[in-house]
Amino acid sequence: MPAGDEGVLTISIGVRVSPEPAGIELLRRYNVALNYAINKILSLNLKNIKDVHRELYRELREWFGLPSRIALDCYRDALANTNAWRNNPRRGRRPRVKKLSMLLHPGSGYRVKEGYVEIIGGIKLRIIGRNKRYDQYENGEARLVYRGDRMMLWISKKVPKLKPYKPRDTIAVDINERKVVYGDDKINKEIDTKIDEAHRWKKLAESLQKRYSSPRYTAWRRRKAILNRIRSYHRKARNILEDWARKTSLEIVRLAKKLGYAVAREDLTGLINSLRKIKNKDHRTRLIIMGYSRLRRWIDWQAMKHRVPLAIINPNGTSSECPKCGSKLEENGYRRLKCPRCGFEADKDIVGKLNIRRRALKILGISGEFWPPSLPPRCQM
Numbered sequence: 178m179p180a181g182d183e184g185v186l187t188i189s190i191g192v193r194v195s196p197e198p199a200g201i202e203l204l205r206r207y208n209v210a211l212n213y214a215i216n217k218i219l220s221l222n223l224k225n226i227k228d229v230h231r232e233l234y235r236e237l238r239e240w241f242g243l244p245s246r247i248a249l250d251c252y253r254d255a256l257a258n259t260n261a262w263r264n265n266p267r268r269g270r271r272p273r274v275k276k277l278s279m280l281l282h283p284g285s286g287y288r289v290k291e292g293y294v295e296i297i298g299g300i301k302l303r304i305i306g307r308n309k310r311y312d313q314y315e316n317g318e319a320r321l322v323y324r325g326d327r328m329m330l331w332i333s334k335k336v337p338k339l340k341p342y343k344p345r346d347t348i349a350v351d352i353n354e355r356k357v358v359y360g361d362d363k364i365n366k367e368i369d370t371k372i373d374e375a376h377r378w379k380k381l382a383e384s385l386q387k388r389y390s391s392p393r394y395t396a397w398r399r400r401k402a403i404l405n406r407i408r409s410y411h412r413k414a415r416n417i418l419e420d421w422a423r424k425t426s427l428e429i430v431r432l433a434k435k436l437g438y439a440v441a442r443e444d445l446t447g448l449i450n451s452l453r454k455i456k457n458k459d460h461r462t463r464l465i466i467m468g469y470s471r472l473r474r475w476i477d478w479q480a481m482k483h484r485v486p487l488a489i490i491n492p493n494g495t496s497s498e499c500p501k502c503g504s505k506l507e508e509n510g511y512r513r514l515k516c517p518r519c520g521f522e523a524d525k526d527i528v529g530k531l532n533i534r535r536r537a538l539k540i541l542g543i544s545g546e547f548w549p550p551s552l553p554p555r556c557q558m
């Protein structure tokens with residue numbers, strides 16, 4: 178959340194436009210200019226925007242033929258890229274931007290008209306598809322991106338946050354590498370993770386890599402095609418997890434909103450960090466880290482966007498404590514746990530959810546009915 182901007186949310190709205198040759202040409206020129214600017218900023222070790230302007234503005238205008246407003250945005254973009262690289266403790270070679278992406282200033286850089294977007298320099302891009310839901314809010318800075326054969330204009334907008342509400346209860350979310358279990362003490366829903374599906378694509382990529390790393394396959398054209406295929410498999414694995422995290426989080430947050438509940442998730446920081454520390458991680462571990470971090474980010478984002486109260490719960494003991502009396506649970510058959518003190522018994526996955534809910538209700542100041550309602554008869558008091 179941007180500081181000092183409470184009550185406002187910055188969102189990004191995608192507008193799909195026709196990839197006109199003039200637009201692609203400008204993006205290519207911008208990209209060359211951007212990489213030139215990044216190199217110069219690093220070579221001269223420029224730090225502030227005034228120095229960057231003095232060294233680059235005229236060159237970007239005259240050598241690369243960028244319109245005045247685009248030249249300003251181009252060196253700003255370059256400075257942001259270099260600063261991100263400078264601040265990265267694990268930085269490698271100098272950054273080089275490959276993606277065709279251009280920063281555009283509202284008004285002087287681009288305008289959204291009826292049916293088309295006008296880019297500075299009189300370039301008109303026909304609008305193919307867009308979301309009109311946020312039309313009443315002012316257009317902010319935008320990015321024109323060309324990738325594959327799709328051209329998108331991503332417009333940032335400041336949208337007021339919805340009014341928060343006082344939750345009646347909470348949807349608790351328990352995450353493991355096989356599935357996500359969520360609900361309250363009565364509702365129990367499950368969504369399988371896509372770790373295995375993503376893993377299959379990673380394995381495919383790996384076996385291709387192995388098969389074609391032999392010296393027999395040096396013909397560059399064929400190698401390029403294979404490389405592209407390998408890359409697309411890696412991308413596929415990533416997209417599967419991203420898509421899953423987005424949809425899962427939306428379902429959870431929508432359910433909470435419908436019921437007037439909060440959402441409670443575990444604090445996954447410790448778990449993710451310990452996984453990250455593993456040396457020579459295999460693909461599966463990497464995918465688990467990716468899945469957890471994306472789900473975390475998406476739940477928080479959806480909760481904020483829909484103004485659903487969010488509780489982040491310390492995960493210590495959530496899978497081993499009795500949700501009713503707090504004693505240590507004992508194994509009782511396959512994936513089942515039982516409390517030696519009060520007789521509570523349940524599935525491992527449900528125990529996590531119930532404990533997260535119990536802790537969340539405490540944090541949120543809601544007095545709830547902690548008694549799990551669906552106990553086997555012999556455990557009831």
Ligand SMILES: [Zn+2]
Pocket residue numbers: 499500501502503504516517518519520521
């Ligand atoms: Zn107990």
